[in-house]
Amino acid sequence: MRPTIGVGxxxxGxxxxxxxxxxxxIPTLFPERTYDPRLVICADSVAARREEAVGSFGFPAATEDWRQVVAHPDVDVxxxxxxxxxxxxxxxAAADAGKHLFCEKPVGGTPEQTVRIAAAARRxxxxxxxxxxxxWVPLVLHARELIGAGRLGDITNYRGRFFSMYGSDPLGLLSWRFLQDQAGYxxxxxxxxxxxxxxHLLVGPIASVVGTRETFIRQRPRAQPGEGSHYATGRPDDPVGEVTNEDYAGALVVFANGARGAFECSRSMVGPESQMAFEIYGTKGSIAWNLEQLNELQIYLADDDGGWPRGYTTVYGGDRYPFHGHFVPGDANSIGFEDVVTIEDFAFLTSVAAGEQHEPGMEAALDYVSFQDAWLRSCDSGAWESVTRLGHGGSR
Ligand SMILES: NC(=O)c1ccc[n+]([C@@H]2O[C@H](COP(=O)([O-])OP(=O)(O)OC[C@H]3O[C@@H](n4cnc5c(N)ncnc54)[C@H](O)[C@@H]3O)[C@@H](O)[C@H]2O)c1
Incomplete structure (x- = not known):
């Protein structure tokens, strides 16, 4: 009998x-698991979502008051x-109640909040x-292995982007994501x-950054709480409200190991639908990956055979790469977004069952907000800013 991990x-949404x-x-996909997850209680402020949690997902209970989740004796996580x-x-509240904690990124709405959350969890x-x-994308894990084995040589530069169209329609609802007081940045x-x-995972820590930001669509139709998702749209005659955080973020960076990098993210551009993508270049090769083709990795290795013509090779996802075979066997049988979330959740609960700190945990959250803090300073100053580690052992 495996021990049960109770989840609240x-x-x-x-x-x-x-x-x-x-x-x-997880029980149907990971026979090697050391635990069995059990849904215990769910909290949401919208009644229809609570009904769905109980009626369709099998939660024994759902509540409007999140405090009941934190206080529930059967909730471990x-x-x-x-x-x-x-x-x-x-x-x-969850950490103070001694519950293990999985928080969606970015953890908090501001760097200061993230620091306080990490401190509570550490305490x-x-x-x-x-x-x-x-x-946790199998081909991203494979890219990491290739980089770690030195197949790309010394990393010289990195380009990362997340171009999403969820805010590209000016009639897209003013949901919480567009409001500083609900989303933070x-x-x-x-x-x-x-x-x-x-x-951070593929190249390492960032030493300095120069950043820029903009809000391109400044008003949107107001949303009702719990209405649709951040992809939902309103009507031209709906009352509008002000967007209070940024649509676009850009940055040039210098990594601690001397590599250079460029990042761009947007929710309001038209064209790319979900390009969470990177290109990483080294002295002996390069790798490119894009969420829009989650099951493909582009690889160029200069020492492959030395013959011409040469170019990028497309590698398809398959069961030779980490975790992929838990979902589908063989090569080029695809996995999707929620499969990756399941790998993530399996790995986290494995750490909980072992009583070991998990990666990525709050230290990874602090790594990001330390960068974000410097990026925000640079957006204001217009100058290069150093990244100072926030949180434990850092300056704040
Ligand atoms: N890792 C990823 O790929 C990814 C993708 C999307 C969102 N996220 C993160 O997940 C989190 C949620 O985003 P989402 O897209 O699921 O949002 P969502 O709007 O779809 O869901 C949020 C839910 O929280 C509920 N809620 C609001 N106030 C509440 C309260 N006081 N008590 C209980 N429930 C309350 C809402 O009714 C809604 O059902 C955010 O932190 C976001 O950054 C991560």
Whole structure:
């Protein structure tokens, strides 16, 4: 008999539901697991979502009051998938109650909040996980292995982008993501966090940054709480409200190892639909990956055979790469976004079961907000700014 890990979920929108589906199917996908996840209780402020949690997902209970999740004796792990500015209150309460904590990125709405959440988790000694799910894409893990084995030589430069169209329609609803008091920062928290996290994983820490930001669509139709998703649209005659955080974030960076990098993220451009992508260049080769082709990696290795003509090779995902075979056997049978979330959740609960700190956890969250803090300073000063480590052992 495996021990049970009781899970309580706060926020039952896109990601709360995605994680809940993951916990339900971990037993069917991971025979080597050392535990069995059990859904215990879910909190959401919208009644229809609570009904769905109980009626369709099999949560024994759902509540409007997230405190009941944190206080529930059968909950071992609290999963925070609510809007970012609620994260601090939820995460600190969960840690203080001694619950292990999985929080969606960016953890908090501001760097200061992230620092306080990380401090609470450290004080409580709980295992933490952070929703940097793209780390768990099998082909990204393979890219990391190739880089670690020196196949690209010395890394010289890195380009990361997250171009999403979720805010490209001016009639896109003014949901929480577009409001500083509910989301905290805009794309720098929402999607630049993923882009920089992958750069941290694949290249290493960033020493300095010069940044720029802009809000291109400044008014949007007002949304009702819990209405649709951030892809939902309103009507031209709906009352409008002001967008209060950034649509676009750009940065040039110098990594601590001397490599150079460029990042761009946008939610309002027209064309690229979900280009969470990177290109990484070294003295002996390069690799490119793009979420829009999650199951493909482009690889160029200069020492492959030395013959001409040469060019990038497309490598298809398959069961020879980490975790892929848990979902589908063979080569080029595709996996998708939620499969990656399931790998992420399996790995986090494995750390919880072992009582070991997880990676990525709060340290990875602090790595990102330390970068974000310097990026924000640079957006204001217009100058290059040094990245100073926030949090434990850092300057704040
Ligand atoms: N890792 C990823 O790929 C990824 C993708 C999307 C979102 N996210 C993150 O996940 C989190 C949630 O984003 P989402 O897209 O799922 O948002 P969403 O709007 O789809 O869902 C948020 C849910 O929280 C609920 N909620 C609001 N206030 C609440 C409260 N006081 N108590 C309980 N529930 C409350 C809302 O009713 C809604 O159902 C954010 O931190 C976001 O940055 C991560």
């Amino acid at each position: 979920v706060i926020g039952f 896109w990601m709360g539901q995605a994680h809940s589906r993951s916990y339900l199917r 609290v999963v925070v998938a609510a809007p970012n500015m609620l994260h601090e209150q939820l995460c600190v 409580a000694g709980v295992v933490t996980g952070v929703g940097y799910n793209y780390r 805009g794309v720098s928290s929402d999607i630049l966090s993923h882009t920089v996290d992958l750069a």
